[in-house]
Amino acid sequence: MILVTGANSFLGTNVVAALLDRGMCVRSLVRSANPIVEKTEVFRGNVNDIADIGRAMEGCSVVIHIAANTSQDLLRFDDYAFNWECGEKIARVALAQNIERLIFISSANTIGSGTPRNPANESNEWTKPYTESLYARSKRRAEEVVLSIFPRTIIINPGFMLGAYDAKPSSGEIIARTVGRKVIFAPKGGKSFVNVCDVAQAVANALIMGRFGERYLATGISLSFKDFYRKLGAINGTKFHVVTIASPILVAIGYVGDLMRVMGIKTALSSINMRMLCQYEYYDNSKIVNELQMRQSAIDEAIKDFLHFRDSEFCG
Template sequence: MKVLITGGNGFLGSNVARELFRRGYEVKLMMRDTADASVVADIPCEIYHGNISNQEEVLMAVKGCDYVVHTASITQQWAVTFKEYELVNVRGTINVVNACLQHGVKKLIHISTANTIGPGNRVKPANELNSFTLLHVNSGYINSKYIAQQYVLEQVERKNLQAVIVNPTFMIGQYDAKPSSGKIILHGINKRWFFYPPGGKNFVHINDVCTGIANALEVGKIGDCYLLAGENLSYKEFFKLLNSVAGQDPAMVRIPQFVLKMIGIMGTLVGVFSKTSGKLTYSSAYMLCLYNYYSGKKSERELLIKYTPIEKAIGSALAWFKENNYC
């Protein structure tokens, strides 16, 4: 069986490719012409160069594939305009869905995000029944992923699209070449002191996400959403785990909410007037102050995932970063 993975050279895409190849799938990776494919150089696979926002190129990529895993997206929280997110995260998803329908793909696994589901708290973490509640945050990333997810669900109902949605939380692990979410590891490693935000989130081992995706191909229910969620931790708790795994003891300084949000406001204003992107906007600062806690019980039960302690994910990420001279 042949599977196309969009965003095949990304953190998630490259790890999924390894898991699906291990399970005996014929793997085809879609990535941009300018993409660095070195992170997947060791995987026997076909590489197709194309742009996810180009319908014809997506049609060519999907042709001949039995399954599609759609991981390609803009994930950073600080693109300049919503149009940047819309072009890739929304238009790209529409192109993938249309190609799957046209070519009769047996199943599409659409990679969404946990943030399309309203977060819970430590006592009552959110599950798949929670409604979307983060529109007010004005995050181009979150809003575009929600629009894309809703489009997939609509096509399941209207056109019998064979699709399953998975909603990973914050992924940690190896092969994060860009790096993406692994920046949180690099932020806290080999320093005498560092700042940490006041909120928290759910962290999940990249291996568990890949297991969930591979199992969703085989047993996931059409039209269902599955949170892929590991451990709920405050940022303070996460960095303490990082310190323990790394064998370090730096000073950790908590940033007050109002300070973080003020920095975010300034970052947003600078971006508006300079028409450039900054690394901290008000919406991303706001998110860092929330406790984005989720439950993975449905995926444990239906996708047969046994979630890995997050300290092992930290260890995997740290070992890979060190081996590849990131730190």
């Protein structure tokens, strides 16, 4: 039996679907379940409650811990305490119940980013502005806490995922926000875009592959925002003009968000987040491709999957 936390999230739903496709027995620790998760053994409980974790983990051999607070508008570092506190509880219960392995889902932002000519790998130094991001710091601390307690852990660090089952949407907002627009304003930087199905398959492969204590960058094709929007327009037949905003202007706008945050107003707008958007978050995924056999699907398919899902009954 495999326990999945955060099973009804974007990545979580795709992981559950990948596991079910392989005929695996899956238990989902959730408060509510979507139609995919309902196909598993659903344990309704609080993923941050050690008693619920213990009961949910009984009889399991592997735990995939995806649940996290991914909000970008929280004001203080301690507001993200769920990420490392929950990770600690999961690790302690896994140790007590002699779980065979723990697969912990983190973020590529806990690893230093690269450039178009020199993409980063898992050994890159973690640098600004990511070391100043409250969310990235919380996930980095969670990685350290989990590994210190449960050495039989494999860490997956996804890049910018796109695809189906992005119900909020989360990262798919980069596609949704273009609907009906003639002009798109884009930052100067870029992302390592990856098909969420590829990440989910790599997570499933980590059940029997990978080395304990290692990080694996689950990333894909590196594109500037401008090039991404051009690709999106070609795929969905939308004609819009892409205008690149100078980095100093974006950072200046971010300072307005900083002021709002000082006033206690929750907002994702901040100078740190704006600086991150201006970076080229380009990564080398050769480690996960070689050791976890991650597929490298075209990002075009992920975009089409998101568009199809957005119009499906599942999405309402």
